[in-house]
Amino acid sequence: MLERRLYRHIDWLLLGAVVVLCAIGVTMIYSTTHDPTAGAAGPQVRTQLGALALGFIAFAVLLLIDYRWLSDSWVTIFVGLLAMLAYVLLFGVVDGGAQRWIGLGLFNLQPSEFARIVVSLGLATVLYHRRWALQTPVGWLMVAGIVGAPALLIYQQPDLGAAVTLLPVAFAILLFAGLRLRYVAILVAVAILVAPVAWTYGLQDYQRQRISSFLDPELDPQGAGWQQRQARITVGSGGPLGKGFLQGTQSQYKFLPVAHNDFIFSVLAEEQGFLGVVFALGLYLFVILRGLDAARLAKDRLGRYLVVGIMSGFAFQVIYNIAMSAGLAPVKGLTLPLMSAGGTSVIATLAAFGLVLNVRMRRFTN
Amino acid sequence: MRPELDTEPGLPGRDSMTIPLALMRTMVVVAFAGLGVGFWFFQVAQHEKFAELAENNHQRTIALSAPRGAVFDRDGRRLIENRYSLNISLVREEVEDIDATIETLSDVAGVPLAALEAVIERHRRDPPYRPTVLIRDASLGQVAAVEAHAIELPGLFVQQLPTRHYPTNEVGAHLFGYVGEVSDAQLASDAFAGVRSGTVVGKSGIEQIYNQLLMGTDGARQVVVDSLGREIDTLGEELPLEGQQLQLTLDYDLQEAAEAAFEVAGFDGAAVVLDPRTGEVLVFASVPAYDPNAFAMGIDGETWGALNSDARLPLNNRALQNRYPPGSIFKIAMAVAALEEGIISSDFKVPCGGGGTFYGSYRQCHSSHGTVDLRTALEKSCNTYFYTLGEMMEIDHIHQWATALGVGELTGIDLPFEVGGVMPSTEWKREARGEPWYPGETISVAIGQGQVTVTPLSLAVMMATVANGGTRVTPHLLKAVNEGNGFVPVRRPVPRSEVELSPETLSAVTDGLWYVVNRAGTGRSSRIEGRDVIGKTGTAQVISLEGRKAAGEDDERFRDHGWFVFAAPAHAPEIAGVIFGEHNDGGSRSAPIAKHIMETYFAKQDGLPRPVLPLPSTPQVVPPVVPPVVVAATDQD
Known part of the structure; x- marks a missing residue:
């Protein structure tokens, strides 16, 4: 049960910022999906509100359960994640050439969204218990397995974006767990060497196309470069003060694809302008720095690793998505956590913040 | 039992956290700053450009x-x-x-x-x-x-x-x-x-x-x-x-009558009919024509090609784009010039024995007319009489009076592509050929051959000028404009030039031209009982008689063009014009077209039913298969 003294240590500021970002998200989803002739909100708004409700329940649950208890059960949780990912590959719902979802009737569950939390939990627990892990081959094998197994399964869907987000998670935790900078240098060198090979053999055609069209959007203005070009137009035409709520021509007239989802931030930029962008960027920056504070304050290394993993994954996704929304990064199916329409993303993100607040809240307990 | 001591020496602990945390915070802040700059660049610095792109996207x-x-x-x-x-x-x-x-x-x-x-x-x-x-x-x-x-x-x-x-x-x-x-x-x-x-x-x-x-x-x-x-x-x-x-100003009844008459006559050509009092164009036709509806939707290549390769040149506007020798029509200008210059009086007589020697060379008349005065000379179109006038006159005097009647001049009609003709003078010869004028050339000009060329339109103006007593009216087509509040007449264009022809000149020329139509002259097929039609035929030689014989009499391309100018009624003309018949072998075959136009005009004036054309007496002329050779090029020579 939540004791009174724990309740006092809930980070209300962080929670407040998260709620405001969710509210902005819902508003922007309404803007891009409402039907002006019928004057009705799109079905995505209702779905998002439902997901938020479930998300805050998940948030509460993960806040109340002591994270150390979760850590003890990490193997069960990890196996559960792998099982879900395997199930997706075998029986998942196919949409847009990818098999990423488990059909649940009311909505589709996307297990890869939970991978970041589970991988954070797994890495944190292993590195916490085996202090010398990074000095032993067995330890490295375990790290590789915890990151690699879900990443491989997710990559098979295929969902390169979600698989890649596991890398900053792992990297941040390893850094805190004492990874030598020497190893970092080796990793970077290997990455540079592997890049051409990965380009040739590791990427799907559409992924290569997205990257080349990012480098030169005019190469294929009707195809892959289209989204990126339209994203820039959307953002740029918003101007300093924006076109106003429901007034964004790019989003309202559907020039911007998947506006309510991956490009929600472009819609914000178009309708609320640079002012709105600065406000939202400020909120996200606050959430990330405040979240990292929990790592500093954490009572033990377990909590610290857990928070660092979750927050780095969150930060990576936020930064990448916002960059992409202005055409500053190749188009990748990564949602903007807290704002984009997407049931599983909302639930998983809020659950993750439950853990972050959990660690901070319990900094004085034993 | 969990290990709780984070500060154990040699192990990653609370102290070793500071650097990675600072690193992460820095990276995040730098990334956000970068995003801020990026959005500032697009939304503030380059806003105008993107706003325009967005507008182009959704506005048409x-x-x-x-x-x-x-x-x-x-x-x-x-x-x-x-x-x-x-x-x-x-x-x-x-x-x-x-x-x-x-x-x-x-x-x-x-x-x-x-x-x-x-x-x-x-x-x-x-x-x-x-x-x-x-x-x-x-x-x-x-x-x-x-x-x-x-x-x-x-x-x-x-x-x-x-x-x-x-x-x-x-x-x-x-x-x-x-x-x-x-x-x-x-x-x-x-x-x-x-x-x-x-x-x-x-x-x-x-x-x-x-x-x-x-x-x-x-x-x-x-x-x-x-x-x-x-x-x-x-x-x-x-x-x-x-x-x-x-x-x-066009009278569609007359226009239709003219084009129908050409169809019955079976040759190509042009017709221009004016109101000599004002210069209003009543008829303006060039045969053959094309169907302008074919152009209305953007003409297709096939039709355009067919129109351009048609040997009959349907796109050519014969009334004002082509120049031809006026032939005997020019005798009207000669008569006016000789009378107005005082070289002769109207009863000046010349014996015609079928020709005469002028400047050392023998010139033929088409008949032996006996002794003729000016009126008879016009009626019979006696070459000998006009050769004699040519011998008596300076080319520049002829030029002066012919020009006053509009011969060789641009008429100033409100239609595009009009070309001028040539009314030679000593100055013209010097400029165009770099040679002096030889008096012998005047003899050819006197019967409308040689260097003188005209458009059919300019002969219509000449006839109108003679008919109205010397005012070279500007032929025009626009009568009134409706800007939305009803038709408002437009100002009539001013005459191109004005001379006052003496009553003696007018009487002599009018009598001569009346004889052409109403006696045994070449224009009698345009005679209308009670309407006092006056007129004059002319022949524009395409090739010399000798050449024609050499080429074979029947070659369509070498047949002469036939002119007919006309006006009615003789003493107060209301209608004047020209019929040009291409390769129709002479002006007498052009006259019936003029008659049909005038009959239609008078019938309309009297409220009578429009006259019906007689059926063609001869089978239709087979169109030539090769482009006709014309004396005057359609373009600048």
Whole structure:
């Protein structure tokens, strides 16, 4: 049960910022999906509100359960994640050439969204218990397995974006767990060497196309470069003060694809302008720095690793998505956590913040 | 039992956290700063550019073509009007697979695929947002088929366009002209200032010369479209303004009579009839003609090619684009010049023994006329008489008086492409040939041969000037303009020049020309009982008699052109004009056409039924298969 003294240590500021970002998200989803002739909100708004409700329940649950208890059960949780990912590959719902979802009737569950939390939990627990892990081959094998197994399964869907987000998670935790900078240098060198090979053999055609069209959007203005070009137009035409709520021509007239989802931030930029962008960027920056504070304050290394993993994954996704929304990064199916329409993303993100607040809240307990 | 001591020496602990945490915070702050700068760059620094791009994305300006003004004849009959045609057009930027689209269109509309491909190819360089017309003047069935397949044919739409319609078809074609898309050359000229590329403008005739009045002002509709090109909203609309209506001086009854008479006569040529008192053009015809309706929708290559390669040159406006020797018609100018210069009086007599020697060479007359005075000389068209006048006169005096009557001059008619003729003088010879004038040349000029050439139109003016006593009226077609509040007459153009011919001159010339028609002269087939028609025939030799014999008498190309000028009634002419018969072997065969026009004129004046043409007495002349050789080139020589 939540004791009174724990309740006092809930980070209300962080929670407040998260709620405001969710509210902005819902508003922007309404803007891009409402039907002006019928004057009705799109079905995505209702779905998002439902997901938020479930998300805050998940948030509460993960806040109340002591994270150390979760850590003890990490193997069960990890196996559960792998099982879900395997199930997706075998029986998942196919949409847009990818098999990423488990059909649940009311909505589709996307297990890869939970991978970041589970991988954070797994890495944190292993590195916490085996202090010398990074000095032993067995330890490295375990790290590789915890990151690699879900990443491989997710990559098979295929969902390169979600698989890649596991890398900053792992990297941040390893850094805190004492990874030598020497190893970092080796990793970077290997990455540079592997890049051409990965380009040739590791990427799907559409992924290569997205990257080349990012480098030169005019190469294929009707195809892959289209989204990126339209994203820039959307953002740029918003101007300093924006076109106003429901007034964004790019989003309202559907020039911007998947506006309510991956490009929600472009819609914000178009309708609320640079002012709105600065406000939202400020909120996200606050959430990330405040979240990292929990790592500093954490009572033990377990909590610290857990928070660092979750927050780095969150930060990576936020930064990448916002960059992409202005055409500053190749188009990748990564949602903007807290704002984009997407049931599983909302639930998983809020659950993750439950853990972050959990660690901070319990900094004085034993 | 969990290990709780984070500060154990040699192990990562609370102290070792500071560096990675600072690193992460720095990375995050730097990344956010970068994002802030990026958004500032797009949203503040480059806002204008992107705002314009966004506007281009969702706003379209649809041009609304203005209908051109209608054109009426002097009695208010509608000569040129508009109809609405349906065009099936394609906006290329909205179509992903153009090949598939036109294949489908070819199927549903029953149009050959190759034709559609040719259209796409021709407009390949147009901006992709501009509609390309794939099917002009589509049938209702084709429109219905396309609309039924709208989902498979994105980017296709049906445009309703005002289109020029000429209900009289070929009648009056050279006068009305035709329309077409403005050419690059036209766009560069001042007359077409402010005209957008692709606009339909006049290319010839009235359509061209009064293009600015007729054209009207195009409107535009600003619409909002979504990413599929569907119109969502109208931002603003400026309705097109119809062009001004014109009333012409033309009398369609006479025009039709003239063209019908040519058809019965069976030869090509031209007819111009004026009101000699004002210069109003009552008839303006060039035969053969073309159907201006073929141009209204943008003429297809095949029809255009056929018109251009037709040996009869239907696009050639014989009334004002071609020059011919006036032949004996010029004797009228000679008579006026000799009388006005005081060289002779009207009873000056010359014996004609079938010819005479002038400046050392023998010149033939076509008959032996005995002793003739001026009146008889005109009646009989006696060459010997006029050779003698030529011998008595300076070329510059002849030039002065012939020019006063309009011979060789531009008439200033309100139609494009008019060419001037040549009325030689010593100055002209020096400038054009760099040689002095030889008096012997005057002898040829005296009977309208040699260097002198005229357009049929300028002979009509000459006849009108003689008929009205010396005022060289400016032939004109525009009578009144309706800017929207009813027809307002336009100011009549001032005469090109004015002389007062003496009563003696007028009496002598009029008598002579009356004899031509009303006695045993060459123009008797234009005689109308009680109407006192005056006239004069003339022959424009295409080739010398010897050459003609050498080439074979029957060769169509070498047959002479026949002129007939006329006016009526003799002492107060209301109508004057010229008939030019191409290769019709002489002016007497042109006279019946003039008679039919005048009969129609008088019948109309008296409220009688229009005269019926006699059936052709001879079978129709077979059109020549090779281009006719004309003495005067159609272009600058």
